[in-house]
Amino acid sequence: MIRILIADDQPLVRAGLRTVLASDSDLEIVAEADDGRGALTEVARLRPDVALLDIRMPGMDGLTAAETIRARHPAVRVLIVTTFDEDRYIARALECGVHGFLLKSGDPYELIGSVKAAMTGGTVLAPPVAQRIVGLLHGRSLRERLSARAAVESLTTREREVLTLLAAGESNAEIAHDLHLAEGTVKIHVSAVLGKLGLNNRVQAAVFAYRSGLAG
Numbered sequence: 001m002i003r004i005l006i007a008d009d010q011p012l013v014r015a016g017l018r019t020v021l022a023s024d025s026d027l028e029i030v031a032e033a034d035d036g037r038g039a040l041t042e043v044a045r046l047r048p049d050v051a052l053l054d055i056r057m058p059g060m061d062g063l064t065a066a067e068t069i070r071a072r073h074p075a076v077r078v079l080i081v082t083t084f085d086e087d088r089y090i091a092r093a094l095e096c097g098v099h100g101f102l103l104k105s106g107d108p109y110e111l112i113g114s115v116k117a118a119m120t121g122g123t124v125l126a127p128p129v130a131q132r133i134v135g136l137l138h139g140r141s142l143r144e145r146l147s148a149r150a151a152v153e154s155l156t157t158r159e160r161e162v163l164t165l166l167a168a169g170e171s172n173a174e175i176a177h178d179l180h181l182a183e184g185t186v187k188i189h190v191s192a193v194l195g196k197l198g199l200n201n202r203v204q205a206a207v208f209a210y211r212s213g214l215a216g
Contacts, residue, residue, distance in 0.1 A: 002119055003030045005046070007039035007062065008054040008081075013104070017052065017081070020108045027115065036060030036068075043069055043076055050115050055082040055089055063089065067096035077118040081111070090129055097201040100124030120171035123202045148212035151197055159196070160214065162189040167206040167215035 004027055008014050014032050021027045031042040036053070037060040043051055051069055053062035066078045079100040080093050093101050099118040102111065103126045114124040152160060158179075165175045172190065176183040190202070199205050209215040 002027050002050060002115060003046070003048040004028065004115065005031045005033065005039060005042050005048040005051045007033040007036065007042075007052065007057065007065065009034045009057040010054075013054070016108070017111070020111055021115070023109075024112045027112065034058075036062055036065030039065045040068055040072075043073055047073065048076060049119060050077045050079060052079050052081050052115075055080060055084050063092050063096065066093065066098050070097045077115075079114060079118055079124065094203050094207060097203065099201075099203070101129045102126050103128060117169070117171065120173055121202065122171040122174075123166075123169050123206055125169070148208060149214075152209075152212040152214050155193060155196060159189055159193050162186065163193050163205060163209050164215055166190065166193070166202055167209035169206070 004021060006014050006017050006021075006029060008017070011034075014034075018029050018032075021029060030046050030048050033039040033042050035057040039051060039053060039062075040060070042048075051066075053066055055062040062080060062082070066080065069076055069078055077099045078097075079102060080098055081102045081104060082089070083104050090101060100114055100123065102114055102124065106126050117124050152163070155163065161179060162175060165178060170178070172183050172186045175181070176186045179186070190205075193205060194200070197205065197208055199208060206215070
């Protein structure tokens, strides 16, 4: 059972998310909050598996809450679910290490798959968000792209394969299947990739892969 917290200041949105998620017997809504501070309180009290956070909420916003949750409770998967896909929001969310950035305008029932993907180590980005990230990366300076490419070349062949699949949003289990490896071996390769590139999480690894030209 995947235990979920929903944080959104709009009761109708919370009700809609609750209805969608409750349709899957593997998911359980354990708490709700109407602002970021309430979300932090509930996460500290209940330690849910997943926290779904809106961005704009009164008091503490969702991005500040996400950053705090990632720092204090790293085992909790954090997904942003919002109507705001501005570059500055996307960039800050990625920097604080969220496990997904979804839009309320998307297919509601894709949310179920996104929650499950996050629990298995996947990184979930709504297609419009992924396109914006690629666009931002294409606008990077040549020096940044060359630097990223040189860093990728320092990886072993297997580590580059793992990084490419990370950029595709695959979980450790999916990477293990594709590369015919044990899942424990994949975890070791992922840790090595993050360490060598100086990255903190899988989302940053995916962005790095696009920046270097390895993916995209």
